Amino acid sequence: MIEMKHVSFRYDAGKEILHDISFAVAKGESVGLIGANGAGKSTIMKLLSGILSGEGETLICGTPVSRDNLPEVRRKLGYVLQDSDDQMFMPTVYEDMIFAPRNYGLSKEETEKKVDAVLEQLDLTELKHSRNHKISGGEKRMAAIATILTMEPEVILMDEPTASLDPYNRRLVINTIRALPQTKLITSHDLDMILDTCSRVILIDGGTIIADGRAEEILADKELLEAHRMELPLSLTRRQQ
Amino acid sequence: MSRIDQALTEFREMDELADLDSPVHRFPASVKLLLTVLYIMTVLSFDKYNLSGLFLMILFPLFFFQLSGIPVSKCFYKLRYVLPLVMAVGILNPLFDRTPLLQLGSLTVSGGWISMLTLMMKGVFSLMASFLLVASSGISAICAALRRMHVPSVIVTLLLLTYRYITLMGEEVSVMTNAYHLRAPEQKGIEYSAWGSFLGQLLLRSMDRADDIYQAMLLRGYDGRFHYVEEKRAGWKQWLTGLLIAALIVLCRYYNVTELLGRLFVR
Known part of the structure; x- marks a missing residue:
């Protein structure tokens, strides 16, 4: 569903941000993309969504991410941004x-049905007609996920979905992510959330893939994490103590 | 709360006013838009000395303010920065136009004073009507109405995005001024020497955020066309009501109702 083959990226003539990145995410898989600040996580997300383009091949559901294919790619892809x-x-x-469904040509009735279904799925029906500036940060994050789900994407990219949320809303978002059946690629520094929502983790540093494997294994490897400016998830720290 | 934050809150309050429920709010935005345009054109078309005829036109906004539940004071408060400019438009008229027009006892009122008053009234009435339209409809409904009237998509999108980006820019100004004052608590405003870098940063930050939003729009299928929330189409009853109001506006333009009423009492 998500594939990157030997992808490299640099801004103009600057330093290489990503070097020879290759990985694939299977249908229904939930993968965490972790790494310290400046490791290249956001760049990978931007390349996958076609905001940036680099060398190598990037595919979403078998469609190459290129300027010509962007509408087709973006139809299959939902991107939850870090800043709601x-x-x-x-x-x-x-x-x-209704923004996305209407852009994709759905009728008013179809859109309405979809909006109501998603709001019910996420238990957000009460927010339907709320003003965006009036809702809380947690509600806004949930609403942002809802705006993506109305597109019925096959692949969901999430950039720091639990950033700056209180514990209650963080848990709410985690439960929501866990319940989503789509293929997911999630970047975050919240390793406990990654452990809760992803079966596989890709660790990147300095623009290259350092490790790619089962979440329980990579996230429990203290030495590996610390070597790349990260720490064990809190839940595993307690267990190891 | 800083002045910027207060301004942002007031700006957003316009949207909240549009969420109220009243006969005026329920009236389709397209009919309201047409009536507002007609009203403003009618008000502007009054002769510069026709003070009594023009005076009656205030009844329209006053009536609809009352009906909508939006206090008139809110309108004047929100427009407090614009109103003095509108009022200043004809301020020089009394100097240039000294034709005696009215005798009040021993006081001679020149045409300049009357035309100054009519100009002020025209400005204030037009602002009141425009305010009522936005406050009772909301920007999205107005944009949808404009599209239904075949106003070019580029213009309508520009209007909507300008409205959106004003708040965005305001938010950036708020963040930056708060950060500035936290590190310069003794200063009342932003020092002149910092204005250049402040404005430069504001521009960069605003452009950055505008780009993020634009990317978010593209990611959700935006192709240059906005699909607005479709308002309920105006039924025949609403069109008929609109026509009646329009007829009343036109009637007040061509018949000096205040004069006619006056004649009932004074022979």
């Missing part, structure tokens, strides 16, 4: 939710 304020650019939750 950027994602919720319309005045109300409802207007944001």
